[in-house]
Amino acid sequence: MSASRPIQCLFAKAKTPSRLCPRRTFQTGTRLQARRTPKHKSIKASDLGLIKRKASDPELTAEDLRPYSENEKAALAKRYTPEQLAAIEAGEAAVDLNDLAEQGTAREDAMRLNYLDDFSSIHPVVDKPVRAPEENYDPNLRFKTEDELAGDLTNWVKDLPDEPTRLDWMKFMDNTRLTVGKPEAELNPRSYLAPEIPKLDILKRNVTGNEEIDPATRRLMRQTGFDSTDIRRIRVKQLIQHRVTNQTRLGRIASYYYLAVAGNGKGLIGIGEGKSSEHEEARQQARSAAIRNMQPIPMYEGRTIFGDVKGKVSATEVELMTRPPGFGVRCQSLIFEICRCAGIQDMAARVPRSRNHMNTVKATLQALLSQRLPEEIARARGRKLVDVRKVYYGGNL
Numbered sequence: 001m002s003a004s005r006p007i008q009c010l011f012a013k014a015k016t017p018s019r020l021c022p023r024r025t026f027q028t029g030t031r032l033q034a035r036r037t038p039k040h041k042s043i044k045a046s047d048l049g050l051i052k053r054k055a056s057d058p059e060l061t062a063e064d065l066r067p068y069s070e071n072e073k074a075a076l077a078k079r080y081t082p083e084q085l086a087a088i089e090a091g092e093a094a095v096d097l098n099d100l101a102e103q104g105t106a107r108e109d110a111m112r113l114n115y116l117d118d119f120s121s122i123h124p125v126v127d128k129p130v131r132a133p134e135e136n137y138d139p140n141l142r143f144k145t146e147d148e149l150a151g152d153l154t155n156w157v158k159d160l161p162d163e164p165t166r167l168d169w170m171k172f173m174d175n176t177r178l179t180v181g182k183p184e185a186e187l188n189p190r191s192y193l194a195p196e197i198p199k200l201d202i203l204k205r206n207v208t209g210n211e212e213i214d215p216a217t218r219r220l221m222r223q224t225g226f227d228s229t230d231i232r233r234i235r236v237k238q239l240i241q242h243r244v245t246n247q248t249r250l251g252r253i254a255s256y257y258y259l260a261v262a263g264n265g266k267g268l269i270g271i272g273e274g275k276s277s278e279h280e281e282a283r284q285q286a287r288s289a290a291i292r293n294m295q296p297i298p299m300y301e302g303r304t305i306f307g308d309v310k311g312k313v314s315a316t317e318v319e320l321m322t323r324p325p326g327f328g329v330r331c332q333s334l335i336f337e338i339c340r341c342a343g344i345q346d347m348a349a350r351v352p353r354s355r356n357h358m359n360t361v362k363a364t365l366q367a368l369l370s371q372r373l374p375e376e377i378a379r380a381r382g383r384k385l386v387d388v389r390k391v392y393y394g395g396n397l
Helices: 004-015 070-077 082-093 097-103 146-158 166-175 183-187 198-208 215-224 228-233 279-292 333-342 357-369 374-381
Strands: 235-248 251-263 268-276 309-313 316-322 347-350
Touching: 070 082, 215 228, 215 279, 235 279, 235 333, 235 357, 251 279, 251 333, 251 357, 268 279, 268 333, 268 357, 309 357, 316 357, 333 357
Parallel strands: none
Antiparallel strands: 235 251, 251 268, 309 316, 316 347
16 A cells, blocks of 8 residues: 555545535445446347348349249139239239338237237227218118019120120129119118127127037127137136035035136136036036136246246235246146146246135236236336346347
């Protein structure tokens, strides 16, 4: 230590005003005024492969955008007329290569939609129905008589070419009107009724088919909107079943209790309870309730959960921990069946306190639904998503 150091300290104390207390440094770390350096380096989107290739890139060659071959044109000629084929070729020639390379594929960035939707059709629940103008209403509209329909058919037969095809008959059926009055009143009528809900169409398609549907499945189709095939694919597991007794003034009334879990193996999970004096009725109640109560849960990479979460119901606590690929599901049997129904492949769990079976199942579902996504954490901290992402030793996101 040099001799000038104590002298510098004395001069520093002499410069300090007497009305201010001298500042003491209790730690040797960096000062708060210093600029903080990020813990992780910024990663470009090009390094992660999130940027799609453009038409100017050498990877996009003429082979990727080759025209129709003779065999493909012959196959299209069986379904379309020459005028329609010419319109298709003209439309494809007008498409810009840059738009085709950048917008012709599904987005994979962080701002993409979590679902696939057909924006060309109207959904009767979320979209406002598009109604025809009020001028399309015709109070004098009436159906054609048999003689008028026969006259239309006679005129069509007279105008037929020498070699009629099926296309001529289709044009006649599409262009022939069944009413007399304004054409708009028949082609685009004014109606105050909302479009039909799609799930009712699914129900009619199954009912009118050759398949016989039991009343319980038909009720589930109305309530959930699932097809009968989708309901059969749902995995349902009876976890708890026991006999319960209710003491009344008329005596003891015995009944049976069932608790079931249902899931599609792709992130949907739900539990249901049923109680009845008959075994089969209680089991069916639990199964139907579990399918109706299915909810989506967040899944990281489609195989595990986001971070470590906890759930508590009464005196039962459940701790769920995320695990790397190939770890498997290592937990007790009830939580294992829930993970199988939900599609979770890597996870660990422990129940440190009470191990009541019903509370364990309910606490596990509560923990799965209480996960926090990395996007929410980054937005709450005011940081980038790259600072809160999950990184394994292999560097995979």
